[in-house]
Amino acid sequence: MVKTIETTHDKSDIIIQLLNAQKARQFREEYLDLHVYEQAQIFTDLTEKQRARLYRYLTAEEVGDMFDAIEEEPEEVVNYFKEMTPQYAANVIDQMYTDNAVDILAYAQKKDLAKYLRLIPQEKAAEIREMLHYEDKTAGAIMSTEFVEIVGNQTVRSAMHVIKREADDAETIYYVYVIGSNEKLRGVLTLRDLLTHDDDEMIEDIMTTPVMSVQVSDDQAEVAQTIRDYNFLAIPVTDYDGRLIGIITVDDIIDVIDEESAEDYSGLAGVDTDEETNSPLKAAVNRLPWLIVLLLLGMSTTTLISHYESMIGEASILAIFISSITGTAGNAGTQSLAVAVRRLAEKEEDQPSWYKQFLTEFFTGLLTGFVTGLTICLIVGIWKQNFVLGFVIGMAMMCAITVANLAGSFIPNLMDRIGVDPAVASGPFISTLSDLTSVLIYFNIAKLFMQFLMGK
Amino acid sequence: MVKTIETTHDKSDIIIQLLNAQKARQFREEYLDLHVYEQAQIFTDLTEKQRARLYRYLTAEEVGDMFDAIEEEPEEVVNYFKEMTPQYAANVIDQMYTDNAVDILAYAQKKDLAKYLRLIPQEKAAEIREMLHYEDKTAGAIMSTEFVEIVGNQTVRSAMHVIKREADDAETIYYVYVIGSNEKLRGVLTLRDLLTHDDDEMIEDIMTTPVMSVQVSDDQAEVAQTIRDYNFLAIPVTDYDGRLIGIITVDDIIDVIDEESAEDYSGLAGVDTDEETNSPLKAAVNRLPWLIVLLLLGMSTTTLISHYESMIGEASILAIFISSITGTAGNAGTQSLAVAVRRLAEKEEDQPSWYKQFLTEFFTGLLTGFVTGLTICLIVGIWKQNFVLGFVIGMAMMCAITVANLAGSFIPNLMDRIGVDPAVASGPFISTLSDLTSVLIYFNIAKLFMQFLMGK
Known part of the structure; x- marks a missing residue:
């Protein structure tokens, strides 16, 4: 019989019933028959009372193996140790692979940590103490000492x-x-x-x-x-x-x-996408910081547009195309940013030089800008029967896309150079910068042709 | 001595010199001493003439092992087979793991494929033939038959x-x-x-x-x-x-x-981020389709705004805040989209129901919308000394964010249900939909307060 994930899930109900009914022997039999990953899945669904019973029914070694497979956040797992007697917790920690134990113990309170380490065999305790000092996201922090x-x-x-x-x-x-x-x-x-x-x-x-x-x-x-x-x-x-x-x-x-790809994705979307909560309040707290930062950055664009309010008052048709130009330039900038971030993440040796990438982006920007600009020029020209307006918008879009492409490739490379993760913070900078330059370019080109636009 | 990647790279020059100098024995010794991944890295840098010589110096088995480690796109690797005699190519294919060979042969021309399969031992040829029929991105397409x-x-x-x-x-x-x-x-x-x-x-x-x-x-x-x-x-x-x-x-x-995470990332950025080219022309061809599609979708927003041109003519201050509202709603929609896409990708059993996710997003939208709306209301009220305008913009932003959050969670779920990869196509739909509704909401709320706004 081939085991599928579904049959495992049916089993979890039976196992929890055995635990509730205090059938220790049968519970052990059924529970330990599962893969540790499945054991861990069931464990994290238990109530505190059920967990207390489970610690009585299973040895610290059995619980330790299961803890190696737990997928909860370490800051939550560490609380389970507090539910156990210190000696039992120490035995669980001793049984776990050092790298996994260290991940969790990094979140223990100082006095709890000291208590556990005193009760763990000296050699293992020394290893844990040493690994706790390795910096996050380095080889030292994720390595295992059992080889x-x-x-x-x-x-x-x-x-x-x-x-x-x-x-x-x-x-x-x-x-x-x-x-x-x-x-x-x-x-x-x-x-x-x-x-x-x-x-x-x-x-x-x-x-x-x-x-x-x-x-x-x-x-x-x-x-x-x-x-x-x-x-x-x-x-x-x-x-x-x-x-x-x-x-x-x-x-x-x-x-x-x-983890790394989730970070890249989160950076582009401006949200921690591993947000596991179903509480709107927690979700809002997770998302609001970025939204507000982006809003405030965006206000610089708004302020810039407001400088041109009198021009808009004279030719309100200009206002209609602002979002089209900033939006398209923003899209181009995001494309260029995403390509740059991926390249930086790959860190391959045969990458083109910084300077060459920049040049490539410049010409890519000119090309895409030309085609996109021509498209919008024709659309606006035909739609509004005004090819001067079409030309202004097309030119503005071409320039704005070129600048956005340059920024999209320049900023992440700069961030990488000064040691900031380009995936995390580039997105909002690109869009703000590209919005600002787009508006500046648009209204300055429009100003040159104002008499023709007014005539319409 | 610990080997680092750098020392390998120094070696590659020496090896290519040996190849050029036709020192077959020494070339074999140095080249085969490398890890197959490193062999493949060198191989892909060779010229056609150098490759021809390499085929003479190495056995088909040695080349086959190296081909297992090649990271070039299969549509390019398949061309190497054409440089070899059919029997040599067949032997290389025979030596490779079936899954890797099939990846490449999927891009072979029908008559070439038939030729190779005739020269490969029957059993292996039958396996290759069968695996060529498995659908892309299924277990069958990536499995190996050597166990x-x-x-x-x-x-x-x-x-x-x-x-x-x-x-x-x-x-x-x-x-x-x-x-x-x-x-x-x-x-x-x-x-x-x-x-x-x-x-x-x-x-x-x-x-x-x-x-x-x-x-x-x-x-x-x-x-x-x-x-x-x-x-x-x-x-x-x-x-x-x-x-x-x-x-x-x-x-x-x-x-x-x-591959999957690159796809998600590419979907959000609207570009194939694995674009390896340094040619602006190729990069432009890669990026233009999305840019133009997004531009055309964006034109619907432009058209909608143009319906309100007379309102803008009367109160040009309204135009200044369009991009701020559409931008912020777009950001909120992207956040909600990114969270939904990640959840769909994880396909975990204990996910909240579709309906519940939707409800969570609704309240998250209201909450974030309220805070963001209040912020912009205060900013605009103080900046422009006009709290009616602030109220209009704040209200519009709150409604627009709520709608964008709903769309961001609804659309990827809907796409997943009808069998379309939500990562690929959701982004542009969300931003277009959110732009459209934002503009609609903004101008309709503004219309209600027009007399107060005009007074300013």
Whole structure:
């Protein structure tokens, strides 16, 4: 029988009933039969009372495995530890992979953290303490310290023994790392390599070297790109002396890719799209800051337009096309911005230089501006039977699109250079800048032709 | 020594020099020492003449492994086959993983395809033929047919023999699948499971069952979500009778996640952001269609505004705030759209109902609209010393934001329901609809207060 996601969901009701009915043995049987991800899904739906019962029915090891798969925000997961006895919580933390435990403990109160760390075996506690110091979004912050290490002068047979012994604790056993003196990373072997070589061969004869690795302070996005390009299942992390201190596995990288793309998308939309709330109040609080900032930035455009109020009073037809010009230039700017942001995110070596990208955008702007401007010129000319007006609007649109394209490529590159994430803040700057320049260009071109426009 | 990406890049110059100097043996040594991803990076930079030489120096098997790692668009890779003798091309294709070969052959001309398939071993040719029929973006289109299958009534020892034998060809050996009669999928075992059990244990006693699997016609985005949630390295693909026909590995899924998020981002920005060109002409061709469509859609707003031209003539101050109102409502609509698109993409079970989401957006719109409206009312009231005008603009903004929020949540849900990808086409609809309603609301509210506005 093939298991589908639906059958799992039917099961969750039965399991919760068993918990309510205090049938400990049956509950354990059914619950532990599920994949940890499914266990976690059920767990996060429980009430506090049900959770208290679950902690009694399951061992800290079982709960720890399940906590590795929880998808709630760490600042919420940390509260579960407070519901447990300190020793039970410490055991749960001890069972979890260090990277996952650290994510959550980063949100614990100082005194709780100290309490847990005292109750956790010393070695693990030291690892947690160290990892808590790595900066967010670096290799150090997402790495796991549970990996298999072997040495060069052992045989394939003895390496296989090490792997079997550590199979239960290591995050992956499919890559094993060869270390030399001082824990220096020397080589790597896949389990596939080990299986296809004779038992008596020496590790240093068959290991892959040099090893592709990342440094503990590397940006998580770069690590993700490397794993993606090379189709690795894991990559080793070294400190500044080339010592192996952790690994990053592909499942952590998928979360990174997801997080980064959600950020890009959110940046363009001006909202945290992972807003999980169904409360209009919380949603409003999430969205209002950007809306107000954009409104205030937009007021600069409004102020600029108001300088031309007398011109509008004389030729009200001009007002009709403001939004068409600012809108189209804004669209062009967003296109150019999106292309630039994606290129920056990919960080590939063979990218055209900054200067060249800028030049490309300039000519792209001129070309798209010319075609779009010609289109609107014809439409307005025919619609309003006034080709002077059509020409003014067409010219304004062409200039505005060219400027917007330049801004769309210039601003994210500038932000990247000064160390600000271009995805987050570029959007509103582009649209404000492009609105301002569009209005300026439009009314100044219109001014030149005012006598012809008035005549109409 | 830890290898970094930079040292690889230095090497590529040396390797190309060896190729130019016709030093076949040394070229082979240096080139094949690189990771296939790096080999592919160098390959795609070669000239046609250099490539011809490379085909002579390397075996079809070596080129096939490298082609598995090529990141160029398949429609371009297919042209390389034309540079080879048909038999050599067939051997390269035979060596590649079926899923990768199929991606490329989908772009081959009919007569070329027939030629290659005739020269490829029958079994593989049949697989390729079948996979060419799977719809794009389904599990069938991205699956690989190189997996390890064992049966239930064999021992761990004999299963390990099967794995070792197939280690060179299978896409992954870290998951092995247990099949029953008629190739039906019965269970799964990780290599970790096998290593931690006694050699004499029977597979059916230790296999994990039931197996989480996907059907050949399932959407690739759903497959990606499952692999991500469960942290799998691979997932089996079954046909409608539950027969195992392929697997999808995590590296293919990373590409899917990347592709899907790029699509969402591109949809919001109205441009294919993976545009890799540095030619302004090509970039313009890529961007113009959306720009023109958006311009034409925007003309409906312009037409609507032109209906109120006489009102603007009487009170030109009204014109100044059009872009502020349409802009802010557009921003609110984009926020609401982005949240809805992300929710649809996640396809989680515990999502609020359609109706409830709609209600949440309505109240979110009212709340954000009220705060934003109040802000602009105060700004305009103080700036222009005219609180009636402030009230008109504030009211209009509040109504316009509420409507935009509703549209932003309604349209993507509707599109999803009728089977159109909401990420691709929603953006322009939202902004057009929100512009139109904003203008309509604004001028109708203004009309009610016209006598007070004229007084100013």
